[in-house]
Amino acid sequence: MEFTVEQIAFMLNGEVRGDKTLKVSQLAKIEEGTEGTISFLANLKYEQYLYTTKASAVIVDKSFEPKKSYSPALILVENAYSAFTTLLQEYQKILSDSKKGIEQPSFVGENTTLGDDIYIGAFAYIGKGCTIGKNVKIYPQVSLGDNVTVGDNTTLYAGVKVYSNCVIGSNCTIHANAVIGSDGFGFAPQADGTYKTIPQLGNVIVEDHVSIGANTCVDCATMGSTIIRNGAKIDNLVQIAHNVEIGKNTVIAALTGISGSSKVGDSCMLGGQVGIAGHLHITNRTIITAQSGISKNIKKEGLILSGSPAMENTENLRSQVVYRKLPALEQRLRELENKLK
Known part of the structure; x- marks a missing residue:
């Protein structure tokens, strides 16, 4: 099935920055996005892919501010990870509803x-x-x-x-x-x-x-x-x-x-x-x-x-620190025993 970016934003209570009329029909990772797919950016470790992805739309937090130019439309939501989860659930529901x-x-x-x-x-x-x-x-x-x-x-x-x-x-x-x-x-x-x-x-x-x-x-x-x-x-x-x-x-x-x-x-x-x-x-x-x-x-x-x-x-964690030092502590103990002898 195919939806516009505007329709998806409405579903997620988000707002669109970019072309609202772009159409998407599949979900994808941001680094693997192609035309007609939608992805999300929740972890800033993956921000670099926003500037190179070919995805038509990307879901991001409202607080996110891009540092470079980008091509996809952005859907601004309160929590990008949660919003994408909602989208996955709706997509799964569409697929499973065909089973009757x-x-x-x-x-x-x-x-x-x-x-x-x-x-x-x-x-x-x-x-x-x-x-x-x-x-x-x-x-x-x-x-x-x-x-x-x-x-x-x-x-x-x-x-x-x-x-x-x-x-x-x-x-x-x-x-x-x-x-x-x-x-x-x-x-x-x-x-x-x-x-x-x-x-x-x-x-x-x-x-x-x-x-x-x-x-x-x-x-x-x-x-x-x-x-x-x-x-x-x-x-x-x-x-x-x-x-x-x-x-x-x-x-x-x-x-x-x-x-x-x-x-x-x-x-x-x-x-x-x-x-x-x-x-x-x-x-x-x-x-x-x-x-x-x-x-x-x-x-x-x-x-x-x-x-x-x-x-x-x-x-x-403190016990693990001591445990890792046991071989050295044993060696020191042996040295002290030898001195006492």
């Missing part, structure tokens, strides 16, 4: 309710007694167990598996091959050294506006529910164990593992490869840097933690 109807072969179980304007891809399986909202996109090879609920405007990409009785909210995105509701890791050791499986009878509840990345696993609860609260964003290859609760607007980067029955508060940020032991509580607004290990409750809000076992980031 039920492809064959696919299977829909008895007593399942399908909302309006849905898409079900080939080889998808939907069990008995499910409730699927309006404008839901279910891509090929998705499998939904019995009595699953999927809210309005949610997208399940190819290969997603949702076990029986799980609940997926509205406006969610679950990426390819994620598994929602698989058994929690529950095994009771026996006297003879074997392990007895503990039945996992609960479910998973994913609230609204949640994003879950590819190949991420969210285990069902032993009893009750594993819960992902509103607005949480979870990266690829994350493991969330049984009875875990992830708070509102918390973000979790790839390869993080959260052990059973731990609770992560609202608006937390977990870096890549973070590990959280079981039955812990991480309070609101906690930031945990990459590869950190959490082995105790975090009660004070707003802390930045790093290291394994994790400690406050400033303490960990």
Whole structure:
């Protein structure tokens, strides 16, 4: 589809500096822009490309003042990065809206309710007694167990598996091959050294506006529910164990593992490869840097933690300085011992 610069500026509540009638039909990086594309400039490290780009339009902050001449029209907004994100979302919506109807072969179980304007891809399986909202996109090879609920405007990409009785909210995105509701890791050791499986009878509840990345696993609860609260964003290859609760607007980067029955508060940020032991509580607004290990409750809000076992980031940085000096300190200690002898 093709839009004028003026139409895009109206959509973004921005103003145009330059030719309002220029037409754009694609998005591009500023350094790769060509005629008919639109880009953005949010990081001044890329300012040099504004003066050489062939893009027809560039979104910039209102506070930005060019230092040289440039050719594209500028769309001035409060926050260029946020505005371009909005544009990406609208572009994605236009592309996804073309997916409608039920492809064959696919299977829909008895007593399942399908909302309006849905898409079900080939080889998808939907069990008995499910409730699927309006404008839901279910891509090929998705499998939904019995009595699953999927809210309005949610997208399940190819290969997603949702076990029986799980609940997926509205406006969610679950990426390819994620598994929602698989058994929690529950095994009771026996006297003879074997392990007895503990039945996992609960479910998973994913609230609204949640994003879950590819190949991420969210285990069902032993009893009750594993819960992902509103607005949480979870990266690829994350493991969330049984009875875990992830708070509102918390973000979790790839390869993080959260052990059973731990609770992560609202608006937390977990870096890549973070590990959280079981039955812990991480309070609101906690930031945990990459590869950190959490082995105790975090009660004070707003802390930045790093290291394994994790400690406050400033303490960990000071410890790292000492750690790097250990070989030299050992040598000095040996020299002192030799002098004493």
